[in-house]
Amino acid sequence: MILVALRRLLSAIPVLFIVSLISFGLMRLIPGDPAASIAGPSATPAQIDQLRRDLGLDEPLLMQLLHYYQGLLQGDFGKSLLLGKGVLAATLERLPVTIGLSLYALVLTLLIGVTSGIIAALRQNTWVDQVAMMIAMLGISIPNFFLGLLMIIFFAVQLGWLPSGGYVPFSQDPIGWLRSTTMPAISLALLQAGLLARITRSGMLEVLRQDYVRTARAKGLPERQVILKHALANALIPIVTVIGIIISLLLSGAVVTEALFSLPGMGQLLTQAVLSRDYPMVQGGLLLVTTFLVVVNILVDILYAMIDPRVRYE
Amino acid sequence: MSDAAAIDAEGIALKREHPARATIKRLLRHRLFMTGLVLFLIIAITAILAPWITDTDPNRLSMRNKFKPPGEGWVFGTDSFGRSLWSRVVWGAQLSMLIGASVVALNAVFGILIGAAAGYFRRIDNLLMRINDALMAFPAILLAIAVTSVLGPSTFNVILALGIVYIPRTARIVRSSVIVLREMEFVQAAVAAGAGHWRILTRHILPNAMAPVIVQLSFLFAFAVLSEATLSFLGVGAVPPTPTWGNIMAEGRDFMREAPWIITIPGIALMITVMGLNFLGDGLRDVLDPRLRIQQ
Numbered sequence: 001m002i003l004v005a006l007r008r009l010l011s012a013i014p015v016l017f018i019v020s021l022i023s024f025g026l027m028r029l030i031p032g033d034p035a036a037s038i039a040g041p042s043a044t045p046a047q048i049d050q051l052r053r054d055l056g057l058d059e060p061l062l063m064q065l066l067h068y069y070q071g072l073l074q075g076d077f078g079k080s081l082l083l084g085k086g087v088l089a090a091t092l093e094r095l096p097v098t099i100g101l102s103l104y105a106l107v108l109t110l111l112i113g114v115t116s117g118i119i120a121a122l123r124q125n126t127w128v129d130q131v132a133m134m135i136a137m138l139g140i141s142i143p144n145f146f147l148g149l150l151m152i153i154f155f156a157v158q159l160g161w162l163p164s165g166g167y168v169p170f171s172q173d174p175i176g177w178l179r180s181t182t183m184p185a186i187s188l189a190l191l192q193a194g195l196l197a198r199i200t201r202s203g204m205l206e207v208l209r210q211d212y213v214r215t216a217r218a219k220g221l222p223e224r225q226v227i228l229k230h231a232l233a234n235a236l237i238p239i240v241t242v243i244g245i246i247i248s249l250l251l252s253g254a255v256v257t258e259a260l261f262s263l264p265g266m267g268q269l270l271t272q273a274v275l276s277r278d279y280p281m282v283q284g285g286l287l288l289v290t291t292f293l294v295v296v297n298i299l300v301d302i303l304y305a306m307i308d309p310r311v312r313y314e
Numbered sequence: 315m316s317d318a319a320a321i322d323a324e325g326i327a328l329k330r331e332h333p334a335r336a337t338i339k340r341l342l343r344h345r346l347f348m349t350g351l352v353l354f355l356i357i358a359i360t361a362i363l364a365p366w367i368t369d370t371d372p373n374r375l376s377m378r379n380k381f382k383p384p385g386e387g388w389v390f391g392t393d394s395f396g397r398s399l400w401s402r403v404v405w406g407a408q409l410s411m412l413i414g415a416s417v418v419a420l421n422a423v424f425g426i427l428i429g430a431a432a433g434y435f436r437r438i439d440n441l442l443m444r445i446n447d448a449l450m451a452f453p454a455i456l457l458a459i460a461v462t463s464v465l466g467p468s469t470f471n472v473i474l475a476l477g478i479v480y481i482p483r484t485a486r487i488v489r490s491s492v493i494v495l496r497e498m499e500f501v502q503a504a505v506a507a508g509a510g511h512w513r514i515l516t517r518h519i520l521p522n523a524m525a526p527v528i529v530q531l532s533f534l535f536a537f538a539v540l541s542e543a544t545l546s547f548l549g550v551g552a553v554p555p556t557p558t559w560g561n562i563m564a565e566g567r568d569f570m571r572e573a574p575w576i577i578t579i580p581g582i583a584l585m586i587t588v589m590g591l592n593f594l595g596d597g598l599r600d601v602l603d604p605r606l607r608i609q610q
Binding site: 014015016017018019022026027029030031137138140141142143145146149150152153157248249251252253255256259270271274275277279282283286289290293294297 | 445449451453454455460461465466536547548550567574585592593
């Protein structure tokens with residue numbers, strides 16, 4: 001068990017190293033003079049020179065790389081030009097919004113996805129199954145920002161039930177938080193819920209065919225117990241493996257959803273950074289989010305090894 | 315048709331179908347695949363016919379005609395500048411298809427190249443796959459946004475960014491097929507017969523590794539169209555007034571009350587495209603790659 005965890009942690013080191021190199025290289029891809037590009041067309045040559053020195057772009061590439069890693073090891077992910085503060089600080093400030101939204105969406109995803117997947121599998125090839133799978137396909141195919149826009153048009157503009165944007169922190173007003181995050185969370189959750197419903201359904205069908213399910217039925221266990229105790233527990237294993245992917249999709253989706261509903265989270269921070277050419281923020285933010293995802297995936301793998309003993313002996 | 319039919323010992327003609335034809339037949343009978351094909355073709359044909367089925371320039375302003383609802387005179391209505399939405403959405407379809415196809419082409423070339431190299435030449439496998447893992451660790455859309463923002467927003471850079479972002483996924487699929495195939499007896503036979511690496515890869519291994527790649531590429535087409543719309547919706551894709559579906563929807567955001575059709579019409583077009591391609595991919599997976607089939 002500890003071995004699995006250790007091996008997984010070690011394998012993340014080269015990945016994180018290359019991720020950080022890519023993030024570093026990204027800003028060097030700017031065509032022409034990055035300093036001039038960031039400063040904008042109205043900047044004087046002196047301002048551009050100043051910016052170049054501030055960003056350390058006047059040094060040789062190897063020194064830049066060295067300083068970059070020196071900074072990273074000390075938890076310095078660069079400094080946002082727009083906000084005038086560290087990338088890490090700016091990110092941590094916005095993180096609670098994104099985490100809250102993502103968790104809300106994750107709960108919805110699991111609730112909708114797993115339930116409809118199980119029901120579809122138990123009623124295989126009936127109209128219930130077909131309708132559930134049609135809806136799942138619809139959920140996968142509807143772009144989350146389009147769904148968000150449709151909900152704004154319908155529930156905010158036409159009916160006036162929910163606000164079309166803005167954010168209320170949970171600590172201030174839980175009901176207000178729910179009102180401001182329900183539409184974003186639903187629009188964010190539907191894609192993953194659709195995927196999960198399909199995975200749950202096929203996992204469940206696979207398990208229901210197994211001999212031990214037949215044995216459980218043969219020895220006269222009530223159907224409820226067969227489904228919940230014998231089948232579901234095993235059908236849940238493939239679901240755990242895709243949780244890492246789901247969280248990655250949620251964070252990607254949050255970028256768009258936050259921009260759409262003007263929620264002040266990580267996604268909005270990064271989109272604004274991109275639009276205002278705040279490259280240090282883009283670089284550092286991208287690195288932070290990706291590092292976070294790598295850590296989540298390690299945790300998922302460890303969790304997987306904990307639930308499924310077969311993994312440990314591979 | 316002499317090669318399609320074989321004569322057995324007793325001289326009875328046995329009809330033997332060419333495998334490719336059998337696959338096509340099964341696809342044509344697959345309901346989901348055919349639905350997807352029809353949906354996709356509707357959009358694709360509209361995109362190709364764009365110059366002939368639109369009579370107004372998608373960027374022609376006509377302030378007198380702004381916010382005309384869909385109907386009389388304006389099939390899809392007009393936007394806040396009085397531009398014909400029919401024109402803009404149809405030309406947007408063309409751009410979406412063009413970008414989707416280019417991303418798929420770019421992705422196929424490099425994904426197959428990298429995947430085959432990694433799977434076939436064990437020595438570079440480790441290095442290539444570590445880079446692959448790192449690229450896959452980034453959330454796809456975020457990386458694409460960062461790349462386009464650095465290169466500058468333009469249609470070409472969107473293609474480049476989306477192409478790069480999804481290459482690792484294709485490469486990994488190709489690699490895992492190649493690793494299995496490389497150990498197969500018919501490949502060993504080719505090695506024994508003195509075939510070179512290039513011949514073994516292109517004649518023996520890759521043709522047998524294509525089924526999952528084709529499935530992946532049809533889903534990738536859907537991702538590409540969707541991501542392009544997302545990027546231009548966020549303002550980091552093709553520059554307005556280029557009529558992309560994302561741009562049109564972004565412009566419609568300020569007029570949701572008076573002209574919701576500016577958002578709903580390109581949104582539905584986008585949805586039809588993505589759904590069609592997803593159906594196509596599901597159908598292809600069922601027929602080409604039964605191992606991956608979702609239980610029926």
